[in-house]
Amino acid sequence: MNRKIKFENIFCYFILLIMTAIVVIPVAWMFSTSIKDMDEIFALPPKWIPEKPSLDAYNRIWNQYPFGQYFLNSIIVVGGATIISLVFSSLSGYGLSRFNFKGKEWFLTFLIINQMFPSIMLLIPYFSVMKSLGLINTYAGLIFCYTSFTIPFCTWMMFGYFKSIPKDLDDAARLDGCSRLQILRLILLPLSLPGLFATGIYSVIVGWNEYMFSLILTTTDPMKTFAVGIGQLIGEYRIAWNDLMAASLIGSVPVIILFLYFQRYLISGLISGAVKS
């Protein structure tokens, strides 16, 4: 019996190690490429550890490419969209968790159906509307666009967090003469701070990840987001893989750290949002 369990555990570790290798090897390759020079990238056979490793690529992405501008654009757009969706989804999450009203179920279902819309179906109308409103190549255009992706799910997440806070607290505060907005601001939001962070990070991940819409809604270099900026490098004749991989890592690591730091809250929020639907 004991031996059987031992064998089973060894088998489990075997699978875990293989999968870890499949995750780690591409990431290691990305790093290895980013510290090579052009000759060593195109050396045969490929080498894992370059003979003269250098961080030049990490310098070049700031000096020779406008990645500073791309990152700044992404931060402004994603930040703006996140703040807006947090405000909107806290308000609606509060409304949904505390009040009964006609059409509530319908509203909740509608939020879920949003996940079903093929985003490509929105792309053409967005392009047309933004063009006629002069919002192509503006932060506002992209912020509106990203907000539309994140508000529905963020509302579900905030709804879930608020529901877990007992209503008695509201009633007590009402007796003390607090208005509804004060209750939300002074009692519920501080209590669901982890939830608020998780919802915010969800929105950041979605926005940071977005590619198709920003590809169409930005046409000039100074307005491009990180994703579009890095994506367009692939079209060049001789692709500078070292610069590309350096920019990839710089663009990914902050989000990964942010997530890992808050992962406990984010995962429970994501799941409660998804399952209730």
Added chain:
Amino acid sequence: MKIAINREYLTGYLFISPTTVALLLLVIYPIVYGIVISVFNTNLINKWDFVGFKYFIDTLFSGRFHQSLAATFHFTFFTVIGNFIVGVTLAVILNKNLPFSTFFKTVLIVPWLFPEVVVGLLWKWMFNSIYGIINHFLSLVNIIDQPVTWLGNPDTAPWAIVITAIWKGYPIVMIFVLAGLQTIPRELYEAANLDGASKIQTFFFITIPMIKPILLVTLVLETVWWLKHFTLIWLLTQGGPVNATNVVSISIFRSAFESFRFGQASATAVLVFFICIFISKLYKTLISENE
């Protein structure tokens, strides 16, 4: 009492109104507008010729659309299956809470956190037929003797994008299923153990039924996500070679923004929307039949 209820209604509406207005403007209006575009031959600026359902009929009977649907289903089917096999296996293992489980869990989530563009570029580089690490590795272990042009060959490209999508996508299945597994009370397993149930029996008669709801939700979400996926495929193959990976979202994107046939593209998008709805309805029927 009635006034109190009305007041509650009103306050509720007040709080959801910003979101409602935002979604009306940012989702409902564009969708309606998209449907309008689909019945026009238009350049979106000054040419608006009404064509009725011409584009819908053209699309439904065009071989290109069928080919692109086939590519989409191939991609979605194998990606979702792959994500489930890898994700569920890992979730079951992680749920055993062996030593170092937390470490493995953290590492195994990482692919999901890389932006899609980064994953696309990274795999494009790894699939490179001359300098890529994948061919290098496969030839080291003698699986291949000639470099494979993964992304340049219509037979291998559809599999290359599936592999990339599985690498990027399995963590979300793993996270969801793991959360489902953690809600199963340990007593159930102990009882089954006392009754002399084998590991395999416990898995199929306790674990699977207990996490069925979360499995089904994940299945629906996964299917819809990958069915409309764009970024990875666009970066890896742009729909090529010879349309082998020309999934519907790529096909719509190209006909809109490369051929400027906005009406045609919108009509195809509306059809894809119906396919998404049909699939989720299909799953729903399956779920209710099972219950």
